Amino acid sequence: MPRDLDLLKSVFGFDDFRPGQAEIVQAVCDGQNTLAIMPTGGGKSLCFQLPALVRDGVTVVISPLIALMRDQVRGLQAAGVSAGALTSGNTQEETDAVFAALERGELKLLYMAPERLASGGTLNLLRRIGTRLIAVDEAHCVSQWGHDFRPDYLRIGELRRALDVPLAAFTATADEETRTEIVEKLFDEQPPQTFLHGFDRPNIHLAFAAKNSPRQQILSFAAARKGQSGIVYSGTRARTETLASALRDAGHAAVHYHGGMDPDDRREVERRFQQEDGLIVVATVAFGMGVDKPDIRWVAHSDLPKSIEAYYQEIGRAGRDGAPAETLTLFGADDIRFRRTQIDEGLAPPERRSADHGRLNALLGLAEAHGCRRQQLLAYFGEEAEPCGNCDLCATPPDLFDGTVDVMKALSAILRTDERFGSGHLIDILRGTVTDRVQERGHDSLPTFGVGQDHTKPMWQAIFRQMLGLDLVRPDPERHGALRITQKAHPVLRGEAQVTLRRDTLKAARRPAAKMLVSEEDAPLLSALKAKRRALAENARVPAYVVFTDKTLIEMAETRPATLDDMARIGGVGAKKLESYGAEFLQVIAGEVEHMHPARRKLAGRAAGSLFDRLQDAATELLRGEDGTGKYLTIAPGTLRKIAERKPMSIGDLGRVTGMNDAKAERFGPAFLEILSEGE
Template identity: 70%
Template sequence: MSAATLLRDVFGFDGYRPGQQEIVEAVTTGKNTLAIMPTGGGKSLCFQLPALVRDGVTVVISPLIALMRDQVRGLKEAGVVAGALTSGNTEEETDEVWRNLENGTLKLLYMAPERLASNGAQRMLRQAGVSMIAVDEAHCVSQWGHDFRPDYLRIGDLRRDLDVPLAAFTATADEETRIEIVEKLFDGHAPTIFLQGFDRPNIHLAFAAKDGPRAQIINFANARKEQAGIVYCGTRAKTESLAKALRDARHSACHYHGGMDADDRRNVERRFQQEDGLIVCATIAFGMGIDKPDIRWVAHADLPKSIESYYQEIGRAGRDGAPAETLTLFGPDDIRYRRQQIDEGLAPPERRAADHGRLNALLGLAEALHCRRQNLLSYFGEDPAPCGNCDLCDKPADVFDGTTPVRMALSAALRTEERFGAGHLIDILLGNMTEKVAQRSHDQLPTFGVGKEYSRVQWQAIFRQIMGHDLMRPNAERHGALRMTPKARPILRDEATIDLRRDTIKSAKSGPKIKQMVSEEDAPLLSALKAKRRAFAEQLGGPAYIVFNDKTLIEMAEKRPKSLDDMARIGGVGTKKLDSYGAAFLAVINGEAAAQHPQRQKLAGRNDGSIYDRLLETQATLSRGPSGTDKPMSCSASQLAKVASQKPRDEAAITRLLGDRAADRFGAAFLDILRDA
């Protein structure tokens, strides 16, 4: 049966959406294909339709059980023999899949990437007559992407093993991610690539600073009564409390998060599909499996984790092409939380630096000067005209030439060697004589006190805009410090100017003071120490506190020990833990820790350690004798450690430890050190 006939008879469409036909034809003819299509652009049809035209089974790798169940249900209702092998299956569902595989009627088999880890699954696919692999959410293969799933890396091996064509689909892939998809899924051999525009012109874009966020969300919902919507929340607890607040405001609302029972989650998914006007307050676990065309609005109660996540989540709205609206709330605590998530990750520094860059891009969208859609689409490599369908096209922002304050901030960072975070730089700009400023003589800098025109919270707003313009990024290797990007240099050299939003600076105000475990300056280092602790805990297979408790890590972050001796003075760092973990945690704090002999390491944190160091220094001076012409001689590290810890008081005692020859060379000088100790 032809694709056109199946399109009409099975899927009920008289024609393709823009861009679908070319992709369907490429996939049907067996070309390796990568299609980047906007969310809601009809990706699933582009592999489901070819699967029906082609002989054999198409295996679909998809990241979420909800998404698979939803698509299988839709295909079955259309008369297609499809099934999924997931951990959420009933015994009857699994038996049906095997039965249809054995009798050769199954056309689409959905699987989670984690299932590919099983040798049995790969053997089954070899025997099942698989003729094509389709990969949904292909960006999950990218270790640089916003949603990396390690098991996606197995798909390339599966393609080679089965020797069948592969069609990969995603809605969110910048150029860096596209390169990695080609490398990991297609062995670097370029597939046929379809890159469609990312624009969803029917979706109205809006951002707002948090100012009573619960009321802001309820008011947004009140203006859209009886319309289906999703509210994305940063925590599970917030999904529950916000859903209750919406119900109290007489909305039909429920919550959804990964901590719920599978049956409860399925019930919410079913209700959302079937009920009109239901609002779901959810974590990002919700939505990828919901192909509901008439979601009229999406709100973010907290800042998303990246610009890709934002694009994907707002793309759940208005899939029917009718007008849809969005609202994204953001505040300083959101940004701090997202930075902390990055810093506490176990990714290498270059990956964390890239993630901070992605977060900067999202801040740039939140603090955009002009049309938001232009800002969003330019991130994905497009160059559109102003859209007329966003809050900044509706009401332009109050913009001014902010070159002078930006240059002040950059200059303060440069003159302090890019070693500090925004808090300390703001103290310098405001002329605050803090202990930290005094210790480092930063009151002598030309930039000390030049920024008194703005208050502290206004400077914080300026720094957020500086980050949004990607002029500075957190230094992934020097925790808490801001480092300038190449974009900052022309502004510093007076070769370029930059505009800022006056409205967000004017309206900046202190929110409720949230009790932090450490100061804002020390928070990124504490996050990095927690990441190192988690890595050790995972190796041990035990809880994190077995390595060090929070109190110990907080003291490390605040005191920043520079040596094993300093580290040994931190509460909770005993001899065994110093030996096991000391150097690794010092490396997090200061870069690579200096190597130290095990005998010296045992004395760390005690006066004996400093005695050992003086003995070693004196030995180096006398190694060739008082005249410097004798035959070289030295004591072992073990001998020096014994002298430092036992502290002999006369020549006889020191001779017993060192032997006659060494005592003759070093004894008198060593005794002088011990008498002074």
Template identity: 75%
Template structure:
């Protein structure tokens, strides 16, 4: 059977595995039960796609969204792999083609949605087609309290038992608690071979900003990245519509996406996003796991996400190709109040609400961090990291101050008003602002009235927001959102602990420079030309542009400028099938001239057999009229030379069986010399 490294190069176009992939591929291929936690963009899909090609039988892939399945099937077919999906979105012809491939024994990967497992006929169908491996994508969906719970994922453990085949589960988003749920529900509590390969996405620039005219902040961020594909996540459906309209009015190509849209309208936006360069989708989290586009250059949050896991997964949709990508998350006091209320007013049991508050606290801690955000984020997932140099806090370290006294004054105001008021009224008390509400309640007679006059109202808003971020105060849903003190604040109030705050984070920082260009100025025109060719080929084939080649592959082409098909085959992401299909087109863009190779030689491009073919061809030309140059001309066909180069016979007898007696007599010794020195 063909080895993993050979398939990796010939099918997927990669010279080497990414960190962690090889050991996972080995375990899955060997039939081990596997749980792999890998960062988005770390190459999860290859860890079950490659073993599927190395194992007998069919690998069934359970994946949560139709769009995700269709994209992966398209990419596999483009690489020459027999794959198919049985989904409710299939046409009759597509479904028939899948069944025909299964009946013929050609299909290696079958994608199905978890909902299909609810049908009684599903198990019999999977038994009949000879399933030898189950791969579960987005395995965190099995977590009942997670942000992407899918009830039908709970059936997968039963399926594994019924088919009695190994199961490999993959996800990029799983804290320790979620990992325990995956093991319990998919593997019956029997620990699989587990791989935890880091959560770091070093190509992502991380940034947070306190809300200060949030629409302008998003428009400014998008303007600095005009022409690049991006996603803006919003907390409400209405905001997606208004923000998408604002982006269009400022010259961007933008579309809204949310759960209230008709299914066909959502599918149209998904299809456009996959195919169009530079489209911005303004979406609720409904635009989620189906996003498989590798060249998204930025993700912005117009509102605070629900948890640190949700944040990590949503920003992870940027830069899956490994090229630089940007993120920005806006947050404010209203976001914190909303997220607290959603937890407190939910139906979850008390212990789950406590866990959800802890997750939100982790995200707020990241938002209000004073030092490297990446180190803070990775610390949450149990990893250690030093300053990254690729986040806003490393770019511009914030000014901090000892906020202990200010926090104690704010807490005093909260307690002296019996925890019945929100930040606006409390700031009026602290700044000594006489309002009708202050007079009516005689709060101007409180000892705390006016004790914070040395701090501006703007700065007090930042202090209250940071207090909520540090979970010192929380909005009380039973008191219409009035702020109440938490146990965490008592040591500060009693003078037992101090707290450091950032200096008025509502003051707009110096705007970060526009993102670094993907290539040098010298290579930029060629990259644009390569993208134009990619777009034309993708439109003609009616597939997303990245199915042809992703951005990273085009960047490498622009920088290295291959001149031959052999050199083109060395580009990351250019496998044998894509080289055969697209090699000439892209070489023509780079050199202005397509490669002229015999079709038999073209199929060997980029492999050792290609180099052998060239050497054999040279030897043949020297001997076409024999050793003395006076014999009758004799030669081998191109396809025959290709067979010799591919099979590499090691004896005169083996070579004679390929060439026949006459050709073996003339070329045999010289050909064997070439083959013997090939290693």
């Protein structure tokens, strides 16, 4: 796919496709119905953006959130691609500009929200503008039982049939059940060409910790990463506000975000997060799929997410640029009770509630894992992996012990109190603590009273939390959270199954310092490059990463390009961005910038660039012929560029290049052809 590779470099600034991208791009370019499941940060958007440039007509992109669409459109426009979005967030001027570009036949990508498909005029519009491809971002939203269901996604299959065009669907979050539903709803159960390119995000460090003063745990985690962009997910609106305030009091730039805020205030938070380096957003999951910022360095959860899919998607917002990123997820018994109750009190049918408990169990198993977390996470999505070396348990293996006897004691206490009490009262019984409640109910006379005096209260809390995580017990919503025993616990009670637990002191673990993005030697240059990026971004009123991502700046700081040719070889520096920003960043790095004619700059970083230089040297030497007495003849830089790109191999071919004539071909031809033949 030579044309694709040329566009990959000239438009998007990449020398090669990421793993798995090339075959997906080829399938979409060929007009095949396509379903691609790729990890967040794996480059899904390029897999429909690049084919849109190769294919005739307009590519319509169905995307779930306005912020995500606007960010992608800004990024495309910055790379020189004609793209637009029709959203409720547009000004009238923006909407008029999009329609005008469509009428002129200039637009290659048109973004719209699924809700727009309900409008009667949408189908006629898409027919009139020559829609040739539908791309669906976040395709898992079509799943009615998924965590991000959008009812209007159900209209996309009908749109595909009406337009009779190929459809390419993309998502990072789809287990086998969800993939089956996507095929059924979008492709009429006719299997598309499916690409499953893994869920591994090796650059993301995974870590969980039991709750122990969660506010302080989050503050400590943020303190080690001060100045880096991060997200803290919290379970309630009130907690987002109090935690954001605590972070500000600790000296961080932090704001809160939740669904109860005024829409203008939410948009202002989104704008600030996109454009400011080092801002922390404390949010509910309302701050979701619209986050398209590639240089988020960390994500923390102050409360347990609702499922393993939600966890995977939320941590996936970190490190989209491929640079190191870190996560921390706090969890406790109260979280587990809350999530269980949410499921039990939901309106879903019994079989779906059972599946939701299974998804929560998978997340709890990850939280209480005994070995590499990445192995366990990938196993849930059907992948095998070696220990990753980039999670907390690989760094510090847990202290395991045979907890069978302790679990049997706890289960016995639950049964002997008729499954009517929560862990607090049960721990008092096990530890032999005489409270008014214990005495009133005569529980101090139970055989289990005092059988657990060998453990502290925090240790028993950890045991009960792990029992919840192992699904040996569940809170009973009809008894206000009292613990009841599950079928899974019966073999343990009968002595037929063993239970391994983690010894948990519940002391706040000391987090290692955040990994430096570059060496200490390169850190000052990276800071200077970020300052230049921020100034340019603020002047253009765009997010900083639209100028260059962190990953691109890191490569600049490490390789220190000395010329525009060197700069053009940096990942993420395409022709448009080299033209717009190359000289200014090169000045930060090298102090001085070579003067380069625009025609030569278009060849920067390419083999044709060095050919241009040699041709120009030869043209200068032959201005008055070989003996220096001939008529003065010059060749324009634009003509030299065409010769360097086309590489004509005869005097006749050379003379047909625009800007040449017979006299010039006769004088410069032999020298030019010798240079061009050597360049082959």
